[in-house]
Amino acid sequence: MTEGPVLPASRKRLLLAVYLDFVVYSVVWVPIELIIRQYAEPAFWLEYVVFAVWLIVTHRLGYSAGLSLLSIDRDGYVDPDVKRRESWLTMLIGVMFLLEGSKQMVRWTQFVTPEPLFGWIPPEGVQVPFKITLGLLYAWVGVLFLKVHRAGYVLGVATCGLLLLSHLMSWSLWEQMGSDVFAARQEFRGQDVSDDQLALVQAFIPHLLLVGIVLLGVLVASTYGRFRSVEHQ
Structure with missing residues (x-):
């Protein structure tokens, strides 16, 4: 080393x-x-x-x-x-994954709304353990990215790939349920939601999620050089 x-x-x-x-x-x-x-x-x-x-x-x-x-x-x-x-990008990705993981792990204490998964809507009883498991996965990717551990890159790319596959398989479900998820979050924050807002969210949320997942995947993939150096220590 x-x-x-x-x-x-x-x-x-x-x-x-x-x-x-x-x-x-x-x-x-x-x-x-x-x-x-x-x-x-x-x-x-x-x-x-x-x-x-x-x-x-x-x-x-x-x-x-x-x-x-x-x-x-x-x-x-x-x-x-x-x-x-490390680089500013590996640190940014690590913090993003860790932050999202922490949110997923405690979101069940705030509100629970069904979210599509690989073209399927998990039963209500599965939602909480699924959210906690997903949060743990995100957090672990974040930890490995902050440590610039080679497993972090592999797990990060795999996670983004699975998120993309799940989203594409659940596209029609997100069109139907995206507004429900948005309304639940706004209600938790104590903010009113108009019918126009719900209609707008329902129309665009699948596209916005897709852009977000693809952008995250590109950022994760672009850090390959940082993790490649681990192999030559």
Whole structure:
């Protein structure tokens, strides 16, 4: 293994580590908040106070999820091997997958709406475990991308390919159900939805999802050179 110079983590990297700490923390906090709501409505600031305590304790102990994900050691230095191979794009893709994974893992606590899968609508009882499993998959791809691990590239390409195949097989179902998913999300956010908005979403959501999946796939595929270098260490 060829290592580069040992460099201290930049301020931007440390700030990103704090953000990733919050992403991981939210996966733990959201189910806890759901339990609290069974007894009382928590104050809006409680989530952030608990996170501040979480952050102080983990950083004082010299370990946090954010620092680990960005390969920052206890002394604040970045793993030189990861630093040499990563790029802003591998980090962006890693954060995107991790963020989406965290959302999928806790979305069942907010709302559950049937979403097509390979031309099939899973039964209601399958929706929650499916969302959690999908979230874990996305999060794992994100972790591997942040570590610039070769398996991350393989898994990332495979995930994008499966998403594309599932979407194409479910095109007509998305035309029918896309507006329902959109309405459920807007209702959770406390926003009203007009009939015109629903009609617009129903007409365009399959196309927008397709563009998003293809764009993500192109970005993932374009990082091949970064992962190829792993083979020649």
